[in-house]
Amino acid sequence: MSRKILVAVAWPYVNGEPHLGHIAGMNVPADIFARFHRMVGNEVVMVSGSDMHGTPTTLKAADEGVSPEVIATRYHEIWSKALEDMSFSYDLYTHTHTDRHREVTQELFTKLKKNGHLVEATQSMPFSETEQRFLSDRFVVGTCPHCASDSARGDQCDTCGRTLDPIDLINIRSSRDGSTPIFKDTTHQMLRLGDFQSALEEWVEDKSDWRQNVRNQTLGILREGLHDRAITRDIDWGVPVPLEGYESKRIYVWFEAVIGYLSATRAWAEQQGTPDAWKKWWVEPDGESYYFQGKDNVSFHTIMLPSILLGSGELNMPTDVVANEYLNLGGIDFSKSRGHAVWLPDFLTRYEPDPLRYYLASIMPETSDSEFTWQGFHAANNNELVATFGNFVHRVLTITTRNFDNAVPTPGKLDDDDEVALNACDTALKEVSNAIERRKFRDGLRAAMRLAQTGNRYIDTKEPWKTVKIDKESAGTALWVGLNIISTLRTVFYPYLPTSADKIHSMLFKDGDTLSDGWAKRDIIPSDSIRKPKPLFRKLDDSIIEEENTRLIGN
Incomplete structure (x- = not known):
């Protein structure tokens, strides 16, 4: 009997073009997995999309003096074309600024509120006196209290993977103008993560087939104990909060982004003319789901997303969170924000996608960082x-x-x-x-x-x-x-x-x-006609190494 396989691929921030680090960590392994399971006859749906509401998009928009929607739409189109050019076999690649995503996000928010997993609380948040606004998430940077990285952000440290609140940061400053914010009280909805502590511990302990880095990082967070986490923000770009008195606030991007896998599956089912088909993967007990991520997103998929699913009372938990380490370039991880990258659209103007798919799969950073x-x-x-x-x-x-x-x-x-x-x-x-x-x-x-x-x-x-x-x-x-x-x-x-x-x-x-x-050796029948061969791959001149390294230095 065929299995039902959901392949859920990380949602990229659309504040810039895709680079090879992005696709090596999430798209390449996800597509290999999806194509294989289709070949063996399983029911596969592979979904993802662009995270339109991330603070990096808002920051980019502020720098250019345009609306976040302008930036998000521009780069969503670039990402969509690049992923298609790489022959990634998405059943649906969408984005988070759709009516269906807003409806599904608000539906789950309301369900969690009804089930008692959301509570209102006053929280002290950084406020910029120069811009006269609250600074959430990536609008502030500082030193991580856990690993001492000086590039931690207001919601996460990419170096050690810990989730943070802005008040945790040491030497906090605005990422916009470098000023030191003051802290002011504001009201938010808090997700009571502690409600799910025991269930999550039992669930993760049983995952002996997970990659060790994913399992260990998750267990480490759980051992420290889960605390309430704000899932609303004082911003005006994102999914509106479906509560009276919250008209000027929006839902936290990492709450709604992980819900994107569900909203995308539901949107895909509707497009097929079978609006309830999504339940095969999300509700029926034999549905399987595999989430392909970078290591910096582990906690959002092993703590945040599972808590939302548990709190809903009816949705399936992840089968596996397949998180890769970083792909490095010159000993430093690829970085869109620092401009340290080989950009995918540019790469595809000179080379075919299959050799890139091959090389990235051969050096895939499955258990440790690797080098392009x-x-x-x-x-x-x-x-x-x-x-x-x-x-x-x-x-x-x-x-x-x-x-x-x-x-x-x-x-x-x-x-x-x-x-x-x-x-x-x-x-x-x-x-x-x-x-x-x-x-x-x-x-x-x-x-x-x-x-x-x-x-x-x-x-x-x-x-x-x-x-x-x-x-x-x-x-x-x-x-x-x-x-x-x-x-x-x-x-x-x-x-x-x-x-x-x-x-x-x-x-x-x-x-x-x-x-x-299918996944079988097709018989070669004597006397059947075959065609004269054409070369599968193009030999590259030795000169491209120096040319590309020079281009990289120039960039």
Whole structure:
């Protein structure tokens, strides 16, 4: 029986263009996972969208002297196009400034209030005397009381991942003008996180299959004890608070952003003409949900979101929070705010998406930070994709079409080498499947590439370009085995390199597509016609390393 898999991808702030650090940590692994589960026949819905209401967007708007909506809409369109250009298979990529998102957010807010999990309280918040306004979240910076980072913000420290309140910051100052704010009392709605302490502890303790960094960080927060947290703000951009007397306030962005996964699933279901279909993933007990994040967002998805779900009384808890560490550039993490990045739209003006998907998957920061280098990208493209994978596909198809009239040869009796090579196909299908299922995407990619290496060794041993002149049947057998390996490579690489996999499909088969063939080795039928090969990948000149490093320094 098919499983119901929700793939929920982190919602980016839309105050700038996407960089490679963004997609390495959340989009690439999520898309691999979603594509694999579609292939095996599971019901998958993959959703995300742009976080339109984040304070970074408001700050950017203030800097440019325009409304936050102008900034959010501009960068939402850029993000949407870049994600589409990367062939990320979203069922819906939306944003948080929609009527459906507002309705779902207010619905959950009201339910939590009714269930007694929201209380009104007076809180002391920073107030700018120069701007005459309250400063929430990223409008203030200071030193983290936990790790001493001097770049902590009013709601979170990105260095240690702790959630904060502005009053926690040491040497607090305005991120706008550097002035020191005063603290004034204001009234807010507080989420009583302590109501869920025991349930969360029991839930997390049971998650032995989670990544250790996610589980340990969450348990550490829980051991310190959960406290009430304000989920409203003194701002005018965001989702309105559905309470009398709160007309000038808005709902805290991290409360409403994590609700975006639900509102997006509901919006998708409505677009399909099946408005209740969202319940398969969110209400029915066998629904599974996987949240793909960066490590700086762990607590919002293992504390904040689960508390909201528990407080609603009816919604499913996350199956896994798949959080990656940081992708670094020159030893420093990619940063949109600091401009330290390789920008995705610019990258795609010079390079194809599949080699980038491959390289980012190969260095994915699953358990520790990893490093993007142009040398590494160049080597992965030329040595692995071109010289190993692409070369194997191209020479088997070239020899076959040239010597067997563009048709699959009929194999003779298989010898031990042939059997070993065919068995390697079954092994690859199993190993890649197991790795992706366990969210070990680098292991899965290595298993797929091992099959390409096996294919090259097999063809080198059989030398069909020679034997075709003296023993055509023997050469035909070797090429038939090689075509079976190529068919399997098409399958195991599809979650990672969907465009390249589909190119292989079009060379081997006249009907169907890679996805509909499922997670299996499609049989290679003797006498079926095949097409002359075209190169899967483009070899990069050595000069691009220096060119790109120079461009990076210039930026």
